[in-house]
Amino acid sequence: xxxxxxxxxxxxxxxxxxxxxxxxxxxxxxxxxxxxxxxxxxxxxxxxxxxxxxxxxxxxxxxxxxxxxxxxxxxxxxxxxxxxxxxxxxxxxxxxxxxxxxxxxxxxxxxxxxxxxxxxxxxxxxxxxxxxxxxxxxxxxxxxxxxxxxxxxxxxxxxxxxxxxxxxxxxxxxxxxxxxxxxxxxxxxxxxxxxxxxxxxxxxxxxxxx
Numbered sequence: 001x002x003x004x005x006x007x008x009x010x011x012x013x014x015x016x017x018x019x020x021x022x023x024x025x026x027x028x029x030x031x032x033x034x035x036x037x038x039x040x041x042x043x044x045x046x047x048x049x050x051x052x053x054x055x056x057x058x059x060x061x062x063x064x065x066x067x068x069x070x071x072x073x074x075x076x077x078x079x080x081x082x083x084x085x086x087x088x089x090x091x092x093x094x095x096x097x098x099x100x101x102x103x104x105x106x107x108x109x110x111x112x113x114x115x116x117x118x119x120x121x122x123x124x125x126x127x128x129x130x131x132x133x134x135x136x137x138x139x140x141x142x143x144x145x146x147x148x149x150x151x152x153x154x155x156x157x158x159x160x161x162x163x164x165x166x167x168x169x170x171x172x173x174x175x176x177x178x179x180x181x182x183x184x185x186x187x188x189x190x191x192x193x194x195x196x197x198x199x200x201x202x203x204x205x206x207x208x209x210x
Contacts, residue, residue, distance in 0.1 A: 087162030
């Protein structure tokens with residue numbers, strides 16, 4: 001899938017975070033949890049815990065030089081549920097490590113609104129960052145993946161997931177991707193491995209909700 005084909009279907013990408021985070025993102029870029037822990041020099045034992053265990057609440061980090069950062073919570077995810085829906089011999093800790101190595105975007109407004117309307121987010125102020133898909137894809141096509149599920153949620157009937165859940169966008173056209181999936185899937189999430197260092201340049205809007 002070319003950046004242009006992806007943009008035609010998903011012209012905007014959406015990232016949900018804590019209020020005020022856009023200021024740090026403009027300075028440091030949009031970082032995965034793993035990259036934030038590296039930047040903030042979190043010691044090895046605490047880093048391993050944060051990489052492999054569910055976060056019931058957002059975690060605030062501070063650094064004498066880099067200021068503050070917030071790791072999003074994993075409220076929609078249950079480690080017990082993960083045990084029943086993971087393929088390829090993965091453990092819940094393995095899956096959390098995969099999630100924490102990626103930067104996540106909602107592929108459309110519908111998925112974004114489902115997240116914001118979820119009971120656990122009602123009455124909770126969130127910051128929605130809107131990005132230009134074409135610019136993100138042109139800069140990161142080599143590490144950009146498509147995902148057909150909410151990979152960080154196991155609410156209700158948890159979708160099966162494994163090593164093939166995240167598919168390299170450049171490997172297939174959209175039609176080939178759907179055929180590969182073997183069902184009428186659509187793109188729910190778009191991810192970039194590690195970080196989007198120039199995210200501030202690709203940012204087109206900042207929304208504070210509710």
